[in-house]
Amino acid sequence: MVKLTQRLGGLVLRFAAFCAALGAVIAMITSRERSSFFVLSLVAKYSDLAAFKYFVIANAIVSVYSFLVLFLPKESLLWKFVVVLDLMVTMLLTSSLSAAVAVAQVGKRGNANAGWLPICGQVPRFCDQITGALIAGLVALVLYVFLLIFSIHHVVDPFLLRKS
Amino acid sequence: MAGGKTVLAGGNTKSWKLLLGLRIFAFMATLAAAIVMALNKETKTLVVATIGTVPIKATLTAKFQHTPAFVFFVIANVMASFHNLLMIALQIFSPKLEHKGLHVLSIAILDMLNATLVSAAANAAVFVAELGKNGNKHAKWNKVCDRFATYCDHGAGALIAAFAGVILMILVSGVSISRLLFNSNKFSTTKAPATATDVP
Numbered sequence: 001m002v003k004l005t006q007r008l009g010g011l012v013l014r015f016a017a018f019c020a021a022l023g024a025v026i027a028m029i030t031s032r033e034r035s036s037f038f039v040l041s042l043v044a045k046y047s048d049l050a051a052f053k054y055f056v057i058a059n060a061i062v063s064v065y066s067f068l069v070l071f072l073p074k075e076s077l078l079w080k081f082v083v084v085l086d087l088m089v090t091m092l093l094t095s096s097l098s099a100a101v102a103v104a105q106v107g108k109r110g111n112a113n114a115g116w117l118p119i120c121g122q123v124p125r126f127c128d129q130i131t132g133a134l135i136a137g138l139v140a141l142v143l144y145v146f147l148l149i150f151s152i153h154h155v156v157d158p159f160l161l162r163k164s
Numbered sequence: 165m166a167g168g169k170t171v172l173a174g175g176n177t178k179s180w181k182l183l184l185g186l187r188i189f190a191f192m193a194t195l196a197a198a199i200v201m202a203l204n205k206e207t208k209t210l211v212v213a214t215i216g217t218v219p220i221k222a223t224l225t226a227k228f229q230h231t232p233a234f235v236f237f238v239i240a241n242v243m244a245s246f247h248n249l250l251m252i253a254l255q256i257f258s259p260k261l262e263h264k265g266l267h268v269l270s271i272a273i274l275d276m277l278n279a280t281l282v283s284a285a286a287n288a289a290v291f292v293a294e295l296g297k298n299g300n301k302h303a304k305w306n307k308v309c310d311r312f313a314t315y316c317d318h319g320a321g322a323l324i325a326a327f328a329g330v331i332l333m334i335l336v337s338g339v340s341i342s343r344l345l346f347n348s349n350k351f352s353t354t355k356a357p358a359t360a361t362d363v364p
Contacts, residue, residue: 042302044302045302048300048302048303049295049300049303050291050294051291054291080345083341084338084341087276087279087337087341090276090280091279091280091283091334094280094281094283094284095283095284095286095287095288096287097284098236098284098285098287098288099287099288099290099291101288102232102233102236102288102289102291102292103291103292103295105232105233106231106292106295106305107303111230111231113224113226113227113230114230114296114305114306114308115306116303116305116306117304117305119303148276149273152269152272152341152344155345156344156345
């Protein structure tokens with residue numbers, strides 16, 4: 001009974017992480033805004049910035065991976081491999097989120113010392129959607145940290161709770 | 165008798181030596197990255213405008229504190245090198261404690277957390293540095309590196325050291341997790357270990 005709730009908890013967490021990563025990808029891809037001042041027209045897309053492209057690619061990989069692991073049977077030997085892959089995926093998520101946040105912060109506040117002006121004033125809806133995508137990425141990251149601890153517990157039993 | 169419990173904790177097993185070596189390199193890499201980025205500063209006098217025939221010069225400084233991503237980079241690398249230093253000290257001076265399950269688990273988890281931290285810091289810094297090097301036409305952000313070449317070069321060196329630190333921290337986490345696996349396998353079987361097997 002305990003094992004069933006554990007397995008169900010793991011599945012729910014992974015499905016939630018899959019949804020969060022997928023949401024982050026979709027929110028960032030559909031963020032596109034055109035702003036025009038005088039005769040100049042500026043189109044802001046996520047692909048203008050390399051960090052956002054990396055964020056989209058990383059979260060897409062994570063959502064595909066979580067979808068595949070959802071179908072892994074319980075007694076399979078691949079769970080040891082899943083621990084390693086979970087660690088890699090968590091690192092991928094943190095690095096992509098951290099890069100995207102760093103670049104988005106420059107876009108929002110600018111950098112007075114480098115002479116870079118903030119762009120959020122001209123494309124506010126774009127900025128809001130990017131913020132939403134980053135929050136979804138953060139949720140996926142937190143869920144994956146829990147999942148990592150869960151996978152380790154599943155494979156290793158470090159507190160020796162299971163009787164052999 | 166002594167074969168079971170102390171073979172994991174002893175100072176002459178292969179995984180102990182491997183872990184110590186990897187940790188020393190990771191400590192040096194993250195410390196080097198933190199120091200090089202923290203001392204990164206360049207001052208230059210540039211011509212900013214010309215009124216008639218008189219050029220107006222301004223003295224501009226490029227410091228790492230100007231960019232929040234670099235500040236996070238320095239702080240995260242300092243934290244990771246401090247963690248590695250602590251773990252090295254723990255490994256050298258108290259090998260007896262290591263066979264308890266919670267101890268090995270917390271070392272593995274801390275290693276993973278620090279690996280993730282260093283990777284996040286290095287990545288954020290690299291993307292912001294790429295913005296500084298190439299600029300961005302869409303957002304009308306100018307390049308910084310053509311005017312402050314030494315600043316950019318030192319920053320690039322710090323980034324390379326940090327990425328070496330990331331790879332080393334991943335290896336350290338891998339070895340810690342395998343020690344955790346070995347430790348729990350050793351104690352979850354109730355047979356007494358007859359032969360002292362070396363940790364693979």
